[in-house]
Amino acid sequence: MxxxxxxxxxxxxxxxxxxxxxxxxxxxxxxxxxxxxxxxxxxxxxxxxxxxxxxxxxxxxxxxxxxxxxxxxxxxxxxxxxxxxxxxxxxxxPAMNESMAHTALWAVLSLHRGFFELQAQQGRAEWIAPQQPRASEWRVLVLGLGELGGRVAQSLAAQGYAVSGWSRRPALLTGVHTLHGEAGLAEGLAQADTVVNLLPLTEQTRDFFDASRFEAMKPGASLVNLARGAHVLEVELLAALDGGRLSRAVLDVFRQEPLPVDHPFWRHPRITVLPHCAAQxxxxxxxxxxxxxxxxxxxxxxxxxxxxxxxxx
CATH class of the missing domain: 3.40.50.720 (NAD(P)-binding Rossmann-like Domain)
Structure with a gap:
C-alpha cells in the first residue's frame, strides 16, 4: 500500500x-x-x-x-x-499552538499597553506617555475553545489578563471563565476590551462579525482576527472603526489573500495587517x-x- x-x-x-x-x-x-x-x-x-x-x-x-x-x-x-x-x-x-499563543499575546499586549498608538506617535514626533492599566483590568474574550483557542486563552490568563472563553456548548478550561450559547456571547462581547477570534469557519460562523455583532461589543473595544477572513464583513468592520465603535483591529486573515494592494485595510490608521502568518x-x-x-x-x-x-x- x-x-x-x-x-x-x-x-x-x-x-x-x-x-x-x-x-x-x-x-x-x-x-x-x-x-x-x-x-x-x-x-x-x-x-x-x-x-x-x-x-x-x-x-x-x-x-x-x-x-x-x-x-x-x-x-x-x-x-x-x-x-x-x-x-x-x-x-x-503543538508547535503551531505555541506560535498562535505568542501572536495572540503580542496583539493583546500591544492593545493593552497602547503600543500601536505609540508607534503612530513616533511618526509624528510626539512624546506622550499613555496610561498603563494592569493586565488584570484588561478583559479579553477568546472566541472558540478548541485546540488553538484553548491554548491561547490559558496563555493569556497565565500573563494575568482577565480572560473569558466562549464556545457554542459548555466547556471547562482551567484559569479561564467559560461562556457558552447566545447569552454567554452577549455577556462576553459587552465586557471585553479585546476580542480574539479563533472560531472554526462553518456556515454558522461565516460573516460572524457583522454590524450587529460590532454593536454588541464594548464601546472602544478591539478585534484580533486570527481565524478566517470570511468571519468578518469587511465593509461593516470599516464602518465600526470609522464610527468609533471599535478602537482598532489586528487582522491576520482576509477574504481575499494576498490582500489586494488597493484594499483600504492597508492604509487604515487603526488596522494592523499581518500576511496570514500568526501561526503556521x-x-x-x-x-x-x-x-x-x-x-x-x-x-x-x-x-x-x-x-x-x-x-x-
Missing part, C-alpha cells in the same frame, strides 16, 4: 514536506500526484493533503484516512467529491503527528483529531 501526498504548493515546499515525512516513515511508498490508472489508485491507503485540487481524492477504493496538514478543513469540506465514508483528520500541531504549521512536528495517525490506523487504534463533518470541524 502507498501514501498519497497532495497539496496546492510550490515544488520546493512539497519536497520539504516529503523529506520530513520520509524521515519519520522511511519504509512508506509515496505518490506525489493523483493515480493515473486503477491499479495505482487501488494501492492508496492514506492521503496526506494540504488543500488539494477538488476531485483529487475521488476514485481511491482502498482509501482509509485523509490526513490534513492544515488546522482548518473548511476548504477540504467544500470538495463535494471528498469520499464521505473516509475518516478525515485535521492537523493539531511546523512541518517538523506535524510530520510526527501524521506518523502517529498512520500507525494508529494500521494498528486498529483510535485516530486523533477526527473532523465531525456535519459540524464543519
Amino acid at each position: 502507498s501514501l498519497l501526498l497532495l497539496g496546492r504548493w510550490l515544488p520546493a515546499e512539497r519536497d520539504h514536506w516529503l523529506h520530513l515525512l520520509q524521515s519519520v516513515m522511511p519504509d512508506e511508498q509515496w505518490l506525489l500526484a493523483p493515480p493515473v490508472n486503477p491499479a495505482e489508485a487501488a494501492e492508496v491507503e492514506v492521503a496526506v493533503v494540504a488543500n488539494p485540487e477538488p476531485g483529487s481524492l475521488a476514485g481511491l477504493p482502498k482509501l482509509r484516512l485523509i490526513q490534513s496538514l492544515w488546522a482548518g478543513v473548511d476548504r477540504l469540506l467544500q470538495d463535494l467529491t471528498l469520499p464521505p465514508e473516509v475518516p478525515l483528520a485535521r492537523m493539531v500541531d 504549521t511546523d512541518p517538523r512536528s506535524a510530520a510526527a503527528v501524521v506518523r502517529a495517525n498512520v500507525l494508529a490506523l494500521r494498528a486498529g487504534q483510535p485516530l486523533q483529531h477526527l473532523v465531525q463533518r456535519h459540524q464543519g470541524y
